[in-house]
Amino acid sequence: xxxxxxxxxxxxxxxxxxxxxxxxxxxxxxxxxxxxxxxxxxxxxxxxxxxxxxxxxxxxxxxxxxxxxxxxxxxxxxxxxxxxxxxxxxxxxxxxxxxxxxxxxxxxxxxxxxxxxxxxxxxxxxxxxxxxxxxxxxxxxxxxxxxxxxxxxxxxxxxxxxxxxxxxxxxxxxxxxxxxxxxxxxxxxxxxxxxxxxxxxxxxxxxxxxxxxxxxxxxxxxxxxxxxxxxxxxxxxxxxxxxxxxxxxxxxxxxxxxxxxxxxxxxxxxxxxxxxxxxxxxxxxxxxxxxxxxxxxxxxxxxxxxxxxxxxxxxxxxxxxxxxxxxxxxxxxxxxxxxxxxxxxxxxxxxxxxxxxxxxxxxxxxxxxxxxxxxxxxxxxxxxxxxxxxxxxxxxxxxxxxxxxxxxxxxxxxxxxxxxxxxxxxxxxx
Ligand code: PGA
Ligand code: ZN
Numbered sequence: 178x179x180x181x182x183x184x185x186x187x188x189x190x191x192x193x194x195x196x197x198x199x200x201x202x203x204x205x206x207x208x209x210x211x212x213x214x215x216x217x218x219x220x221x222x223x224x225x226x227x228x229x230x231x232x233x234x235x236x237x238x239x240x241x242x243x244x245x246x247x248x249x250x251x252x253x254x255x256x257x258x259x260x261x262x263x264x265x266x267x268x269x270x271x272x273x274x275x276x277x278x279x280x281x282x283x284x285x286x287x288x289x290x291x292x293x294x295x296x297x298x299x300x301x302x303x304x305x306x307x308x309x310x311x312x313x314x315x316x317x318x319x320x321x322x323x324x325x326x327x328x329x330x331x332x333x334x335x336x337x338x339x340x341x342x343x344x345x346x347x348x349x350x351x352x353x354x355x356x357x358x359x360x361x362x363x364x365x366x367x368x369x370x371x372x373x374x375x376x377x378x379x380x381x382x383x384x385x386x387x388x389x390x391x392x393x394x395x396x397x398x399x400x401x402x403x404x405x406x407x408x409x410x411x412x413x414x415x416x417x418x419x420x421x422x423x424x425x426x427x428x429x430x431x432x433x434x435x436x437x438x439x440x441x442x443x444x445x446x447x448x449x450x451x452x453x454x455x456x457x458x459x460x461x462x463x464x465x466x467x468x469x470x471x472x473x474x475x476x477x478x479x480x481x482x483x484x485x486x487x488x489x490x491x492x493x494x495x496x497x498x499x500x501x502x503x504x505x506x507x508x509x510x511x512x513x514x515x516x517x518x519x520x521x522x523x524x525x526x527x528x529x530x531x532x533x534x535x536x537x538x539x540x541x542x543x544x545x546x547x548x549x550x551x552x553x554x555x556x557x558x559x560x561x562x563x564x565x566x567x568x569x570x571x572x573x574x575x576x577x578x579x580x581x582x583x584x585x586x587x588x589x590x591x592x593x594x595x596x597x598x599x600x601x602x603x604x605x606x607x
Contacts, residue, residue, distance in 0.1 A: 189240075220425050
């Protein structure tokens with residue numbers, strides 16, 4: 178089957194916030210195709226690849242006509258006739274064609290949709306499912322552990338609470354399917370509890386319950402009660418994971434906690450979060466301090482100890498060099514990996530490999546603005562990520578990904594792979 182690129186087209190599709198985004202479709206000589214859609218973040222790090230948006234009045238300035246033109250014009254011109262299985266060569270050519278450090282000329286959205294479509298088309302040219310193509314050479318596959326949002330806060334819920342994601346990880350579940358079953362029960366129990374307390378007010382950006390709470394701690398208390406109400410033992414069956422997304426409310430070592438009406442410094446944040454670690458069964462905590470607070474992140478990582486995943490998102494922006502230097506200084510121990518932060522699949526893979534080389538764990542993550550695109554689930558299985566974070570347990574842009582994991586579980590079972598995560602919790606370090 179030919180692997181030469183015959184055509185590259187972009188079309189405007191719509192994301193889970195009702196905003197325009199870019200879909201790239203690549204057709205090969207011989208007719209095989211691959212396509213992918215760019216997601217979009219809301220709590221973005223400053224070192225991320227930058228989307229090309231048109232500005233102006235239409236769709237709040239979020240239209241992507243410029244990015245579509247880039248794919249249909251310059252990018253198509255670059256790729257047509259090339260071998261689609263040369264992912265690293267094509268990604269390097271895309272980076273060079275763009276020519277800017279943050280991909281703003283052609284657009285991170287144009288480039289990531291194209292880079293992921295290249296992988297899909299390449300897998301199709303070899304008649305392989307994407308996870309299998311991406312995992313070429315690996316003998317041992319496993320399903321990632323789902324990390325699922327129950328309450329959404331921060332930039333995803335009008336800053337109703339400061340913390341962005343209140344999540345659960347079904348650490349005691351024996352496989353991927355069971356972890357979804359347990360999570361479904363916790364999500365339902367949390368909704369019932371809020372409804373009984375007169376606090377139910379819809380869902381946030383990623384499908385988690387809208388956090389109509391008076392404080393961050395009240396949300397944590399409700400989460401604990403929801404786990405118990407669903408019949409599970411907190412910590413043993415179902416543990417808590419938080420994304421503080423502190424870059425959104427912290428700068429230069431000062432943090433403004435809107436919900437609690439307090440301003441605290443970096444040490445104060447550490448103290449508050451360490452208090453939560455002591456009181457609640459929290460196994461992972463993401464962006465506990467702002468992206469410009471490397472020293473705070475170093476101190477927090479040391480104080481939290483090796484059994485807590487201190488997850489770097491905005492701090493590293495899926496960048497291999499940033500991960501290596503963060504690891505050298507002991508700031509964080511787990512990398513959140515988002516393809517559209519890096520911009521190409523090859524750079525995403527380099528960041529993933531840099532994390533493992535540093536002894537870090539990895540979590541493949543969606544964005545708050547998502548679509549039916551399930552590429553990242555295949556990355557998680559094909560590359561061997563420990564966890565998968567795609568938002569809550571409602572809304573089809575989220576469920577599309579959890580459900581794709583079930584399909585991959587069935588495929589893996591047939592192939593003799595492991596349905597359970599790589600290690601039990603708490604984690605032994607690599
Ligand atoms: P974002 O949030 O997609 O809005 O950046 C996700 C995250 O912070 O992990
Ligand atoms: Zn985050």
